[in-house]
Amino acid sequence: MVDTSTAKQLVQAIIDNLEQPVPGRRPVHTIGVGVKGEFVASDVACTYCIAEHFNGKPVRVSVRFSNGLGGVNQHDGWSDVRGMATRFHISGERGSDLIATTLGEFFVRNVDDFFEFSKIAKREKYERRPWWRKVWDLLQLKIPPRNPYPDETKNVDEGALRYANRHRFAQLGIFQVGLIGAPESYARASYHAVHTFWVTAPDGVRRPVRFSWQPVAGVRNTDPKAVPRDRYLFDELRDRLQRWPARFMLMMTIGEEGDALDDPTKPWPGTRIRVVMGTLTLLKVSEDQEADGERISFNPNRLAPGIEVSNDPILEARLGAYEVSREMRGGCPFKWR
Amino acid sequence: MPSDEGVLDRLVDWVHTTDVFKCVASWTLVPYWARRTPVKPLPGGPHPSFQHGDNVQCMMNLIMPLKVKSPIGRAEAALAIAKNKDAIYAGLNNVGTVHFARFVIVGDNICMFSVYDGDFTNYIRDFIATIGEVFNEVVKLVEGGKKVIPCEKNVEAFIQWVHEHDLYQVPDTATDFLRDQEDLKGDRAVSPVDDDLTLLPRKLVLQLRANANISLGSGYRAYPGFSVAQVRKHLKLGW
Known part of the structure; x- marks a missing residue:
């Protein structure tokens, strides 16, 4: 069990690596937008999971899309992990959350790894690599690192690479971060919940699963060679939803014995059974962004009956860390179920 | 910028x-x-696994270079397949674990691409038991094929020959490709290690020099995890 003091240290480790503190805001995924929508489960979802939002009746949904970077400076066009936090408003005051990002796998296995990562992957000066060093890279058949974006003077790339070079479990996640790019729209990216959850079927069978959102509009990134634009994702989403709803399919992959159930750094093979659990329809950008974009607080451990957490130490740590962060920014209290 | x-x-x-x-x-x-920094060729075929999902809908990408590298050689290969179509289809039905199979001519290669359930060795064994004679017609047109003919009487040699002509299947994730290279070198190091991820492009280039033809990832499956038998049963198609 991750105690409160460790949860505070986790959040502090993130805050300590920010360009500048952002009191009253999320330390990472600071920039985000709240959206309203509806989820309808597929006709087979209820045979796999008894959770209320999979029973086939439409469920009201709140979604917060975000840029991964911490801080109030908005850089939509930078290569960055994006977030999609979803609240299924099930009956009464209860909710069930699903927090996903564009990163397929995480880069640390547990809290100790995270503390080591945060020590090594500090923000460091980031400058254009001199041309002669790029030539040396090319002679070694390496791809030179990208040029800095306008206004980008520091980042964690070098430190993260040093960490990955020492830890093979981290290499996939950090490699993916390096290639992740910037989406043309929040509605044109796939989002993965990275952790394993257990779902219970009506016949009592429990299955280990991983969830992903897949955009019906398809995945599309911006041109990485073009000058990145700092602000376009909110307006793009607002314009898109004024014209037509945006949809995502919720895909659930079922793990097998031997798959990594408690380690978010390890992917599951693409050969696992994959079930369409439902369709999310995003209807409009919320008018009250203070409530639906800022004060709303998600937690990956807030789950409807029928879905349970695995023993993934990172998932467990997020329970406390999200609460600490929520308290620090005065977000809506965590209502357990 | x-x-x-x-x-x-x-x-x-x-x-x-x-x-x-x-x-x-x-x-x-x-x-x-x-x-x-020499790189050895990585072996073809699916990665060994005991897990159910990894043992259904496996891919075979057999690339067999023709002896006669000309339109005549390619025509001979096309005719060998065409005149034995009934035998091939009947044989595949009898094998019973094949989802899809097709022959393709690419350049001066006759290729067989198939998706099958179960163990690779058993698949090939069943395959040559049912259409071995037909396969001899094809194999005799292929470089190095003479030594395994008749394949129904040289089963182990033929299985090895097929394995050598089956494409290396790059894992779905880029860094798992590094793990394949490390496995081949016997590198079982755990954290902390002293890798250099920036060398990934060079490692990929050199691997593609050693394995000129590869299969990219495990491929898309609309209904992963199900065998031919399960699909046919659920769709009530009979057996």
Whole structure:
């Protein structure tokens, strides 16, 4: 069990690596937008999971899309992990959350790894690599690192690479971060919940699963060679939803014995059974962004009956860390179920 | 992009995207690094696994270079398949674990691409038990094929021959490709290690020098995890 003091240290480790503190805001995924929508489960979802939002009746949904970077400076066009936090408003005051990002796998296995990562992957000066060093890279058949974006003077790339070079479990996640790019729209990216959850079927069978959102509009990134634009994702989403709803399919992959159930750094093979659990329809950008974009607080451990957490130490740590962060920014209290 | 870049910065950023650079690098840098850091070919076929999902809908990508590299050689191969179509289909029905199979001619290669359930060795064994004679017609047109004919009487040699002509299947994740290379070298190191992830592009280039043809990832499956038997049963197609 991750105690409160460790949860505070986790959040502090993130805050300590920010360009500048952002009191009253999320330390990472600071920039985000709240959206309203509806989820309808597929006709087979209820045979796999008894959770209320999979029973086939439409469920009201709140979604917060975000840029991964911490801080109030908005850089939509930078290569960055994006977030999609979803609240299924099930009956009464209860909710069930699903927090996903564009990163397929995480880069640390547990809290100790995270503390080591945060020590090594500090923000460091980031400058254009001199041309002669790029030539040396090319002679070694390496791809030179990208040029800095306008206004980008520091980042964690070098430190993260040093960490990955020492830890093979981290290499996939950090490699993916390096290639992740910037989406043309929040509605044109796939989002993965990275952790394993257990779902219970009506016949009592429990299955280990991983969830992903897949955009019906398809995945599309911006041109990485073009000058990145700092602000376009909110307006793009607002314009898109004024014209037509945006949809995502919720895909659930079922793990097998031997798959990594408690380690978010390890992917599951693409050969696992994959079930369409439902369709999310995003209807409009919320008018009250203070409530639906800022004060709303998600937690990956807030789950409807029928879905349970695995023993993934990172998932467990997020329970406390999200609460600490929520308290620090005065977000809506965590209502357990 | 930043405005402090000079002419040489722009030149270097541009030059490595050009076909001329890629061509020169292929003739100079690639052989140089291949000598300095030799890379062995990675074996073909699916990765061994005991898990159910990994043992259904497996892929075989058999690339067999023709002896006669001309339209005549390709026509001979096409005719060998065409005249035995009934035998091939009947044989595949009898094998019973094949989802899809097709023959393709690419360049001067006759290729067989198939998706099957279960163990590779058993698949090939069943295959030659049912259509071994037909396969002899094809194999005799292929480089090195003579030594395994008749394949129904040289079962183990034929299985090995097929395995050698089956494409290396690159894992779905880029870094698992590094793990394959490490496995081949017997490198079982755990954290902390001293890797250099920036060498991934070079490692990929050198691997593609050793394995010129590869299969990219495990492929898309609309209904992963189900065997031929399960699909046919659920769809009530009979057996």
